[in-house]
Amino acid sequence: AQSVTQLDSQVPVFEEAPVELRCNYSSSVSVYLFWYVQYPNQGLQLLLKYLSGSTLVKGINGFEAEFNKSQTSFHLRKPSVHISDTAEYFCAVRGANNLFFGTGTRLTVIP
Amino acid sequence: GAVVSQHPSWVICKSGTSVKIECRSLDFQATTMFWYRQFPKQSLMLMATSNEGSKATYEQGVEKDKFLINHASLTLSTLTVTSAHPEDSSFYICSARKVTGGSYEQYFGPGTRLTVT
Numbered sequence: 001a002q003s004v005t006q007l008d009s010q011v012p013v014f015e016e017a018p019v020e021l022r023c024n025y026s027s028s029v030s031v032y033l034f035w036y037v038q039y040p041n042q043g044l045q046l047l048l049k050y051l052s053g054s055t056l057v058k059g060i061n062g063f064e065a066e067f068n069k070s071q072t073s074f075h076l077r078k079p080s081v082h083i084s085d086t087a088e089y090f091c092a093v094r095g096a097n098n099l100f101f102g103t104g105t106r107l108t109v110i111p
Numbered sequence: 112g113a114v115v116s117q118h119p120s121w122v123i124c125k126s127g128t129s130v131k132i133e134c135r136s137l138d139f140q141a142t143t144m145f146w147y148r149q150f151p152k153q154s155l156m157l158m159a160t161s162n163e164g165s166k167a168t169y170e171q172g173v174e175k176d177k178f179l180i181n182h183a184s185l186t187l188s189t190l191t192v193t194s195a196h197p198e199d200s201s202f203y204i205c206s207a208r209k210v211t212g213g214s215y216e217q218y219f220g221p222g223t224r225l226t227v228t
Contacts, residue, residue: 036219043117043204044155044219051214090154098145099206099217103154 002027002095006102013081014110021076021105023065023091032094033074035065038104039087047089050074061085081109113139115207117220124195124227131191132223134205140185141207145217146178149202161188195227 007022025033032051036044048059055067065076074091086109091102114137124130134144142163147155159180160168167180177199179191188207192199205220 041202041222041224043115043221046216046218097143098157098160101154104152106152 004102121224144188
């Protein structure tokens with residue numbers, strides 16, 4: 001079975017500071033991992049994905065994530081956040097037929 | 112690209128009426144689409160998987176007679192909330208699966224905000 005745990009429901013961070021949003025997964029099949037961002041009253045936008053290959057994945061808006069098989073983690077990082085990064089972030093793992101989402105992390109960037 | 116649209120983006124209806132939400136894949140064909148429901152400050156919960164030309168597969172606890180899904184073409188799936196009640200108020204998001212070679216991606220629509228008064 002597949003599942004995703006996002007350990008932090010809310011993460012406040014000052015503008016231009018680094019941030020890490022944590023995600024741990026459980027999967028009984030091949031691991032395909034995703035991070036999505038959701039702005040208020042909008043759908044989900046794909047930030048980045050890990051399917052295979054390099055464990056360090058770079059995505060849009062300066063975000064990156066590292067797949068760590070031994071720790072079953074896929075943490076999302078950004079070295080310097082902007083006000084516009086304030087949003088909800090969802091980690092997801094692909095199952096046999098669909099995606100399983102974590103409960104989300106609300107990132108709030110403080111000016 | 113891969114664009115998924117939803118219509119309407121928001122709708123207000125009276126209790127007891129039915130509401131139809133459309134999900135379209137604009138630049139690709141999707142034999143499989145998904146319907147999610149999202150409550151405020153919560154994650155997406157999969158309601159059902161919609162397959163073109165066949166019956167939808169509903170997740171446990173989702174009333175199939177209340178949430179009617181029709182996937183009549185390769186670019187359109189509809190979700191009809193029948194006899195809507197205030198507890199059906201939520202944000203509904205669709206997703207379409209795009210198959211490329213031996214792999215696939217899910218692309219999400221912008222969501223539909225349903226408010227039942």
